[in-house]
């Protein structure tokens with residue numbers, strides 16, 4: 001379950017948060033395929049609660065009503081069309097799977113697919129699940145059945161996360177229903193899953209469920225391929241539940257990564273310490289994690305880590321992302337967001353619930369793309385920023401090489417090579433960088449893929465001359481739009 005199942009030479013996924021299936025299908029064809037991405041994490045595709053107060057928040061999609069594929073992102077047929085068209089472009093689809101719980105307790109109504117649900121009687125006929133399929137006072141010992149104490153493992157796994165009705169995954173019937181859903185997605189042609197709230201599920205239950213998964217669809221994947229699984233476990237080191245408990249059923253989301261890298265690129269912790277970034281910073285083995293700067297939760301103050309960089313701090317964010325993509329540690333995910341107006345009240349964003357850009361009828365707006373590759377209609381599309389997509393390509397080119405030729409100025413200027421295939425320099429000082437450095441690259445002229453593109457054998461931005469001894473002079477003014485330079489053998493003039 002640790003192998004991402006990327007097509008050859010592709011090594012990064014992007015989370016197209018709240019995008020419609022029809023837009024993702026087009027994005028695979030017009031951008032993700034040509035620009036070297038491996039795949040897309042999509043928002044939960046199964047029927048969810050319709051929340052109207054507040055009006056259609058993004059988080060309604062984390063309250064399942066059934067496993068029918070009907071949401072604001074599209075229906076079953078549109079989902080299938082997306083998976084097929086993306087796979088044809090060698091772009092994989094990874095599904096965000098919510099199987100720890102159903103809706104919040106209380107309330108009732110119809111889901112996005114028309115199924116009835118009742119959060120008082122615990123009735124979900126669209127699956128069907130009923131009250132005996134949920135944890136209750138026999139398994140959870142808190143008086144209101146909610147989780148209050150993250151130091152208590154039983155409570156975290158058997159009680160309700162923010163009052164969400166907690167499925168009894170120890171039961172065969174519940175496991176079977178969930179497994180049927182996952183196998184249904186596998187048959188359609190998805191490449192893997194994000195397991196939402198994995199911390200709140202017992203590793204043993206996940207072991208049984210994943211043990212019943214089919215191999216991937218041989219229309220798109222080599223026979224015998226297992227789904228890629230990455231499990232959302234927030235482990236910052238201060239709770240009894242550990243990421244390592246989940247390595248048997250796949251990788252985990254490494255939240256320490258963005259939480260510790262962001263302060264470096266905010267000039268709050270010297271960049272020179274990144275010399276042993278990765279396992280050296282107490283993080284799990286590279287092949288057990290997926291890594292990212294921000295995710296859909298912590299970019300708006302939910303989940304772990306309040307201080308991660310996001311698109312709102314774009315200059316620093318591009319540098320942190322470039323570092324992530326240049327560095328060999330972990331399987332990389334790039335966040336792709338939509339815009340909302342923040343409104344801080346007592347340190348919290350009162351607008352943290354705001355959903356994706358919508359039309360008057362609350363349907364999700366199309367993603368518009370401009371000629372400069374940026375997006376419109378409120379979609380930020382970080383994955384389309386030149387400094388980011390060119391580093392996705394950098395990672396593809398240097399993949400498998402090790403980090404060598406580390407250099408730092410003892411403070412906030414750093415540089416390193418990836419074998420003899422790529423080299424990157426950062427200047428986080430308030431003064432200019434002007435230094436001759438060993439790049440490890442063959443002699444020649446290379447495009448700086450940060451300030452421009454490699455286009456028809458020429459550079460649209462600046463270029464770097466590497467001499468026969470492998471060294472080159474780098475000049476990065478502190479005031480540069482992006483104070484970093486990256487070169488690689490795939491962009492040689």
Ligand code: AAO
Pocket residue numbers: 059060061062063098103104105150161162163164196197198199232234235236238239297302303304305306
């Ligand atoms: C909504 C409403 C609720 C309502 C509920 C039911 O907001 O008021 O009760 O409906 O009606 C998302 C939203 C929720 C939303 C939910 C359902 O974020 O607001 O609730 O949809 O619509 C924990 C979990 C983690 C979870 C995270 C948000 O462990 O799994 O909370 N993330 C996933 C999804 C997320 C989704 C769900 C799960 C539910 O990515 O989008 O919720 O499907 C500590 C713990 C963490 C814990 C956090 C937050 O973290 O360690 O495990 O995450 O607290 O409670 C430092 C520490 C760090 C600590 C952090 C925050 O960084 O180092 O350990 O501080 O204290």
